Structure formats: C-alpha cells, structure tokens
Amino acid sequence: MDAFDIGGIDDVIHGRIRLGIMAYLSSAEVADFNELKALLQATQGNLSVHLRKLEDAAYVEIEKSFLGRKPLTRIRITAAGRKAFSTYLAAMGRLVEQASKGETG
C-alpha cells in the first residue's frame, strides 16, 4: 500500500498555489512578489497568505526592502525548503508511477 501513502505528502507544499511557488523557486532560487503574483495569477492577499505559511514552515525567507520609494519583496527558498520539496517530489513521483502502472495493469 506504499503507493497510496498520502501521509507522505507534505500538506504545506501540496496546496496548489504553494506548490507553484515551491516549483518556481526550486529552479529560480529567488523571485519577487509581483513576479510570483503574475506567474500564479494570484491576488495579493491570497499570495501573502500562502507565502506566510511557507515562511512559518521555514521553507522560504521573505526579504522586504525598498527600491527608491517602491517596496520590494523578495522570496527565497531555504535549504529546508529544498529538502522538503525534494521529499514531496519523490512522494508524488512514486504515486504517479504506481498509479500509471495500475492504469495499464
């Protein structure tokens, strides 16, 4: 029953918006708020909530600064975030693989 071990799926990452954030940061390393907002077609409030959840889990770090007078918010994946995302991908990869086998079997 390993294939269906949904307990192995990290809920902090699994949420669709958070999954998009982590997938993007896993390759980009760092992104600014507006970039993520456009990419994920999220509202400002919604994106903020999900970023806070990732920050609470220490999967991302949020740096706030100013560019001239414009506030600049940059989000960076942490080492813990990379590790958690890697574990998540492995769990989903197993599920995809096992379920694909089931489909043909």
Added chain:
Amino acid sequence: MDAFDIGGIDDVIHGRIRLGIMAYLSSAEVADFNELKALLQATQGNLSVHLRKLEDAAYVEIEKSFLGRKPLTRIRITAAGRKAFSTYLAAMGRLVEQASKGETG
C-alpha cells in the same frame, strides 16, 4: 512557464484524501467504504464529504446496498474519473519532471 501551469491541476482530485481515493480506485476499480476509510486513515465524516465531492464531479459512483442487515457502500471509478485522473497524473508528472530538472540545473 509550462512547468508551473498550476491551472492544469484538477482541484477536485488534488486534495490529499481525494487523491488517495482516486489513486486507489484507478488500480482497484472498486472499493468499499470501510476499506477506503482504513486505507486513508480518514474519519467516516471526512471520507463521506470527499466522496460526495468526487461523486458530484461524476468521477466516482456510489452504490449503497445491504449485506444481510449490514449496510454496504461500494465506490467505483467512472470513465470520466479515469480520464480526469489520467490528465491529473500527466500534469503532476510534468511538474515533477520539470522541477527535478530545475534542481540539478
């Protein structure tokens, strides 16, 4: 940005419990309520809610009968459910693949 097209992830399936149900049914075809309940370590109420959501989307059919005096609830994946799960797996597969590339790149 195809890799991060989270719009392609079917929310009806993506929920962790529902994902477990669909993954199991995709290979087992049919399961009874108590079997799923034990497998997913869900409460009766929680499992019922998620099954109803899958039934509303026509991804599963729920058959209620009696075995002697004991109520028996069987859940069967539909053709539409198979198709939706297959689409979901493809979307997740792409994400896993692209994100894995990003990790090593």
